Amino acid sequence: MKTIKSMMEHLYWANGHVLEALEESKTKDKDLLKLVRHVAVAERVWLSRLQRKGSAQYSLWDETDDLSAIWTMFQENTEQYRIYIEELEESELDKMIDYTNQSGVPFQTSVRDILLQVLLHGQYHRGQINRALRMESAAPSQVDYITFARL
Template identity: 45%
Template sequence: METIQSMFKHLHWANQRILATLQKSEENKKGNQLFSHILHAENVWLTRLNGTDSSHLSIWDEGNLETCVELVDQNNQNYTTFLSHLNNVKLDQIVSYKNSKGTEFQNTMRDILTHVALHGQYHRGQINQLLRMADSEPIDVDYITYRRIRD
């Protein structure tokens, strides 16, 4: 449980750093869209973890940074609350959900939470690559950097 909580603190820290970097960089539509996707996917997965249908929720949009500002804080609050009610036993409970195509899957909460943390990191790497290609400075969002700052 401690590792999952640390991963989500890192996720929020990394999201804040990417957001700040995108806000001060020249407009990067693809980078903004990828960041928006991270945040919308976080919301979709939390909806599924809560046992609610997520089929009406979009995971891709135009990448409006104003919306991203709201989602960064909203997702952090929602995951913090969700994680505060979990324990190791609950982490191993099976969650049934349908993907955006209506296909049903089952995974443990632990696997879903791990996926959410890793999914965002994958796309933040893509955003950093786009920033570098646009002659902007990428931002370090590595987990070990986060731990060095926090410890």
């Protein structure tokens, strides 16, 4: 549990750093903003599944130019994940969650694997976002776990 909690704290921290880098870059790249919004919405989708709520109302790939709305989504996600993780017992990590994906296909996945998906999915896309920032000659954000761990 300690590792998952630490990795989740890194996720919140890294999301904030990427958003700051996007703000500083003043990017208008719609694909880049769509990608960062995708990360926020995907976090919300997985949290809904963990809470045994539906996720069909979420659209993963909508376009946006509103970075402040994305900030708000990430802040809400952080608050809700912190509550969820704080109440989660280690014995519940292997509990299976039944859910339907965004295409309506049913699946069953453990809490542990869902949390790992959230963590790894975000890190993958933050790397893509940093690459896109570099291509725009903007400063990328240092979001490696070790940077967070050294704080």
